[in-house]
Amino acid sequence: MxxxxxxxxxxxxxxxxxxxxxxxxxxxxxxxxxxxxxxxxxxxxxxxxxxxxxxxxxxxxxxxxxxxxxxxxxxxxxxxxxxxxxxxxxxxxxxxxxxxxxxxxxxxxxxxxxxxxxxxxxxxxxxxxxxxxxxxxxxxxxxSKASRVVDAARGKTVVDFGARRMHGADATLKAARAFYIAGVDSTSNVLAGQVYGIPVAGTMAHSYIEAHPDEASAFEAFAELYPDTILLVDTYDTLEGVRSVANMARSWGNRFRIRGIRLDSGDLGELARKSRDLLDADGLTGVGIFASGSLDEYSIDGLLEGGAPIDGFGVGTHLGVSEDSPxxxxxxxxxxxxxxxxxxxxxxxxxxxxxxxxxxxxxxxxxxxxxxxxxxxxxxxxxxxxxxxxxxxxxxxxxxxxxxxxxxxxxxxxxxxxxxxxxxxxxxxxxxxxxxxxxxxxxxxxxxxxxx
Amino acid sequence: MxxxxxxxxxxxxxxxxxxxxxxxxxxxxxxxxxxxxxxxxxxxxxxxxxxxxxxxxxxxxxxxxxxxxxxxxxxxxxxxxxxxxxxxxxxxxxxxxxxxxxxxxxxxxxxxxxxxxxxxxxxxxxxxxxxxxxxxxxxxxxxSKASRVVDAARGKTVVDFGARRMHGADATLKAARAFYIAGVDSTSNVLAGQVYGIPVAGTMAHSYIEAHPDEASAFEAFAELYPDTILLVDTYDTLEGVRSVANMARSWGNRFRIRGIRLDSGDLGELARKSRDLLDADGLTGVGIFASGSLDEYSIDGLLEGGAPIDGFGVGTHLGVSEDSPxxxxxxxxxxxxxxxxxxxxxxxxxxxxxxxxxxxxxxxxxxxxxxxxxxxxxxxxxxxxxxxxxxxxxxxxxxxxxxxxxxxxxxxxxxxxxxxxxxxxxxxxxxxxxxxxxxxxxxxxxxxxxx
CATH class of the missing domain: 3.20.140.10 (nicotinate phosphoribosyltransferase)
Structure with missing residues (x-):
């Protein structure tokens, strides 16, 4: 080696x-x-x-x-x-x-x-x-796998999150390009962005939250730098995380420009509905809900069939290894x-x-x-x-x-x-x-x- | 690109x-x-x-x-x-x-x-x-997957044939190295041989047989160049292929040094037994039987549990994508x-x-x-x-x-x-x-x- x-x-x-x-x-x-x-x-x-x-x-x-x-x-x-x-x-x-x-x-x-x-x-x-x-x-x-995920998402945003579990380094590049051909909107893979000109996207990890004294101060610090970011709300308690975002909106007033929240664990359909209700109750109808965590075309199809108010999907492993048919x-x-x-x-x-x-x-x-x-x-x-x-x-x-x-x-x-x-x-x-x-x-x- | x-x-x-x-x-x-x-x-x-x-x-x-x-x-x-x-x-x-x-x-x-x-x-x-x-x-x-295949093979030779269906180019290199760590004997991947010093192995493809007027003349031409090679016998009819090898042994006499035959399709256990009988009947007890074709640890275990007289396995896709858990x-x-x-x-x-x-x-x-x-x-x-x-x-x-x-x-x-x-x-x-x-x-x- x-x-x-x-x-x-x-x-x-x-x-x-x-x-x-x-x-x-x-x-x-x-x-x-x-x-x-x-x-x-x-x-x-x-x-x-x-x-x-x-x-x-x-x-x-x-x-x-x-x-x-x-x-x-x-x-x-x-x-x-x-x-x-x-x-x-x-x-x-x-x-x-x-x-x-x-x-x-x-x-x-x-x-x-x-x-x-x-x-x-x-x-x-x-x-x-x-x-x-x-x-x-x-x-x-x-x-072929990405085409299914895109069709299941019915026009909602799909982002490639697969790099960490794809099979080796070359796979991450060639797959990001294949996904883009099939209609995936963007990739988290920065190198694929550079090499192919594919749009890159990403939010924040749990480690960022955990490196701060508490979730609310992590949200504030991140939003100071990236005012229109998407905040990850499930590090400790998902709905508490959503309430933190709503509190922040109240205290920030016109400065508040957060684009969305990300759910990454638990029952995504139920959490999306409860989060939507919490956000809407505070008038935050423009704050989108982004979901990730072991998603594939089957679960995305099920979530949207069931009316889950989800605006975008981060799809990683199951897409990146074509899990049902590798x-x-x-x-x-x-x-x-x-x-x-x-x-x-x-x-x-x-x-x-x-x-x-x-x-x-x-x-x-x-x-x-x-x-x-x-x-x-x-x-x-x-x-x-x-x-x-x-x-x-x-x-x-x-x-x-x-x-x-x-x-x-x-x-x-x-x-x-x-x-x-x-x-x-x-x-x-x-x-x-x-x-x-x-x-x-x-x-x-x-x-x-x-x-x- | x-x-x-x-x-x-x-x-x-x-x-x-x-x-x-x-x-x-x-x-x-x-x-x-x-x-x-x-x-x-x-x-x-x-x-x-x-x-x-x-x-x-x-x-x-x-x-x-x-x-x-x-x-x-x-x-x-x-x-x-x-x-x-x-x-x-x-x-x-x-x-x-x-x-x-x-x-x-x-x-x-x-x-x-x-x-x-x-x-x-x-x-x-x-x-x-x-x-x-x-x-x-x-x-x-x-x-981890290779370790299972090696254990299932009970000391028989295992060769990595996976490059063509692994996920991209980097996967073929890094996997060949991981397989070797886990006890796989050799790889068909020439670049992995060069980069890591892993022993390389390989036989012949169906296309070689098909490029010749008939199977027997393809066997003879290949053996002229590689006297101790392994001959692929299933291009047209597996047992006819084995009989061709036996005929060749008779006509080549002392010049015959073929090391083995390869079965790549059909019921490998049954074909191995019939091939073994045909070879042994001609005194070709030193000609080994090598099997390939959609093998994994489960099928190798089953073949050897059932007493199939197989001396080595070429394992490709199911190992190379860790098919049961990608x-x-x-x-x-x-x-x-x-x-x-x-x-x-x-x-x-x-x-x-x-x-x-x-x-x-x-x-x-x-x-x-x-x-x-x-x-x-x-x-x-x-x-x-x-x-x-x-x-x-x-x-x-x-x-x-x-x-x-x-x-x-x-x-x-x-x-x-x-x-x-x-x-x-x-x-x-x-x-x-x-x-x-x-x-x-x-x-x-x-x-x-x-x-x-």
Whole structure:
């Protein structure tokens, strides 16, 4: 452990499973360098989910554009006694020269639909597997969970409080960005604010209250510096805390500009109602109620269904680790090599061969009504094609996308989904995704040829 | 999004919740700079867990030793219109100057026991909260889960395959290290191999098989280059794959040195038995069986309980996201300020005040039999004190610990635990942890004084 145990563009080429490199050496030796097509997709939806929200593409493109093996990485590989000097020399000049087709970030996506398709000489497409999965899986996981929380909050403010319990440092950054794409309003993570320009937000901790002789003097001291802050009222007794705020309003008069109170423990619905009553009784109708503490889309939905007078939510752990489904069934599979379709037949893990396109149909009233997954060269499939070419010959096509534009895209795209898909439970009718007849027929032929 | 969206020692000071910085400005303005003591601990064990294994201390000490606000971080903070020029100047000279007491990494730890105690001027101890929780929570989560997988595997080889579904890039590094501390044998993550010197391992992917005309020719090509490799047999039909390996052994004769086969789908117990029979029938008793695919401590325990002839396990997602408990109930709480004990009374979140020590008692036959949590200055508590001073005046005490030494410590410490704690289910008798009478009495006095 040392200052070098951080991932950066300089060492990212080694953030790969060893077998990618042992296979690369074999491909190199066997001269297997023809064009391979790999699809990155999800096999199924977690329980209660109706769609996923694609994210992670920009990180993937950054990685592919900058993929290099610097000297210290090559030295380490040489030290393993598995790789020939000739192969190490080959890695020294290794670049990603391929093409990438992908769904724009913020696009709703369903099982078996490729989020990203890598078309490149076999070794280049193979090496990228681990890193691309690591980033696209995680960012899609986070955007998908956040989309549910945002929908459950019905337009109330949602703030990301997750940094302390997310899995490591990179997660806190990439998740804050994915949350913002999905409609979360702001983050407590200052570094994410700096790096991505996401609005930052935050209030005060219990330790601030406890460092003062009593709660009321802590409130006063904090409000002197931050007149329009949100005060945390549950350190000792929540309703006593609310009464302290009301007392302060009386004594401060026109100077009182506190924007809200924060409840962080106990029965949030009941405390919100009692707090609202206490505040309103003092004419403090403009003081909002902000809630936090083990919240997720289910509890937020329940609180608002029950009429809890809550104006905003700080959502931490359950969002930040996607608690009800901390992973997705992601895959990165070879679907074509040297111009021929490929498929795996392993139990429950059969893959769809061929380069593909996804077509999404829209009804007359502007709702998405179904997708067709077809081979990329199939003609006359109804619907708008979703996969776009985003990289050619190892270089991004066009400009880097603006984060607010991606967020806007995500918002518009979700507004076209059937409304039933946006609840916290599984919709009684899942979104229809079909495999085109041509592709299905070709698959059966291939399965028969492989003896499956 | 850009090449700058990676966390490094240079920008780690901003990996903090905004409220830490708004509180810091308030502390600065109010001149609240006396010594604070914060405890980092876990409130309870997840279901089925009997202990946690402490990890993350080295990352914490690296962070505290190097905590700085470089110019670009200060510029960003100044741009937020929340911080005064004078406060920004104060941050420019900010250093961590405090003391740290901690459990050595690899020590079993129980609820309410501090893993790390930060003793420093209030602003310094406060700022570190988010980063310390992020790293110590995650690394302890990973070491604790891995310890269960290693115990379930009963001495069989365990390899970390988790990188592709862990949460972001930093997680893959820090988890690989935590797994190694907990007894995992090796990792597929090449970067973790380079950074920490952990043994790396790996076999081949389905795509390698599919890129060849048929499975048998893929096996032969791979074995030419890696004579003692492990061959993946489930791409098309698992038992046919095993027969291919047996055919190869017959035709290769003395040249055949394949070390094992890998099963990655289907009923692993049944396939392992049938594969073992097929291999043994050909005299291939030295060819091992390696299993992977959605494994965790429960399934490994079940397979080995059932007598499955499996020699090693590749464990990925369920370990890498701690699937059955993707977070721990971690906390970082003020327990003393300016020489006086502090506590929070919020519902279900009451904290233990005072600087503490943990005493662990050992029975005559060398088993740990119980812990006492006491105030640090209490005399005559039975057992060995566990918290050690690891940093003074912002500098590490002694040398950086060697990773293999930490792994050895973890192994020895766990061997002293009651055997019932090392199963996959909750022990009928939890490990006894008591709060000393002195501390309990002082707590009640404090609670009364706070009106709780």
């Amino acid at each position: 040392s200052q070098s145990d951080w991932v950066s563009p300089r060492n990212a080429a080694l953030l790969t499973d060893l077998y990618e490199l042992t296979m690369l050496q074999a491909y190199h030796r066997e001269n297997l360098r023809e064009t391979a097509v790999f699809d990155l997709f999800f096999r199924k939806l977690p329980e209660n989910r109706n769609f996923l929200l694609a994210a992670g593409l920009e990180t993937a493109l950054d990685y592919l554009e900058n993929l290099r093996f610097p000297a210290e990485s090559l030295e380490y590989l040489a030290s393993l006694d598995r790789f020939s000097g000739e192969f190490i020399d080959y890695l020294a000049n290794f670049r990603f020269s391929g093409e990438v087709r992908a769904l724009p970030e913020g696009t709703p996506v369903f099982p078996d639909e490729p989020l990203i398709e890598i078309i490149a000489p076999l070794p280049e497409a193979q090496l990228a597997e681990t890193f691309l999965l690591n980033q696209i899986h995680f960012q899609t996981l986070m955007a 992973y997705l069934d992601s895959a990165y599979k070879l679907v074509e090599y040297a111009g021929k379709p490929r498929m795996k037949l392993a139990t429950h893990k059969t893959t769809l061969p061929f380069r593909k396109q996804i077509y999404r149909r829209t009804s007359k009233d502007g709702r998405y009504e179904g997708d067709t997954i077809a081979a990329a060269d199939t003609q006359d499939i109804a619907g708008a094609p979703l996969l776009e070419t985003v990289m050619r010959a190892g270089k991004r096509v066009g400009e880097r996308r603006d984060l607010d534009a991606i967020r806007g895209h995500a918002d518009r795209e979700r507004s076209h989904l059937p409304a039933t898909l946006r609840g916290v439970q599984a919709a009684s009718t899942p979104y229809p995704v079909t495999v085109s007849e041509d592709l299905r027929g070709a698959m059966e032929d291939l399965r028969a040829a492989l003896g499956g | 850009s090449q700058s969206d990676w966390v490094s020692p240079r920008n780690a000071a901003l990996l903090t919740d905004l409220y830490e910085l708004t509180m810091l400005q308030a502390y600065h303005r109010e001149n609240l700079r006396e010594t604070a003591v914060f405890d980092l601990f876990f409130r309870k064990l997840p279901e089925n867990r009997n202990f946690l294994l402490a990890a993350g201390l080295e990352t914490a000490l690296d962070y505290l030793e190097n905590l700085r606000f470089p110019a670009e971080s200060l510029e960003y903070l100044a741009s937020l219109d929340r911080f005064s020029g004078e406060f920004i100047d104060y941050l420019a000279n900010f250093r961590f100057s405090g003391e740290v007491r901690a459990l050595p990494e690899g020590t079993p730890v129980f609820p309410d026991e501090p893993l790390i105690e930060i003793i420093a001027p209030l602003p310094e101890a406060q700022l570190a909260e988010t980063f310390l929780l992020n790293q110590i929570h995650f690394q302890t989560l990973m070491a 977070y721990l109930d971690s906390a970082y709480k003020l327990v003393e300020y300016a020489g006086k004990p502090r506590m929070k009374l919020a519902t279900h979140k009451t904290t233990l005040p005072f600087r503490k020590q943990i005493y662990r008692r050992t029975s005559k036959d060398g088993r740990y039999e119980g812990d006492t949590i006491a105030a640090a200055d209490t005399q005559d508590i039975a057992g060995a004190p566990l918290l050690e001073t690891v940093m003074r005046a912002g500098k590490r005490v002694g040398e950086r610990r060697d990773l293999d030494a930490i792994r050895g410590h973890a192994d020895r410490e766990r061997s002293h635990l009651p055997a019932t704690l090392r199963g996959v289910q909750a022990a009928s008798t939890p490990y006894p942890v008591t709060v000393s009478e002195d501390l309990r009495g002082a707590m009640e006095d404090l609670r009364a004084a706070l009106g709780g």
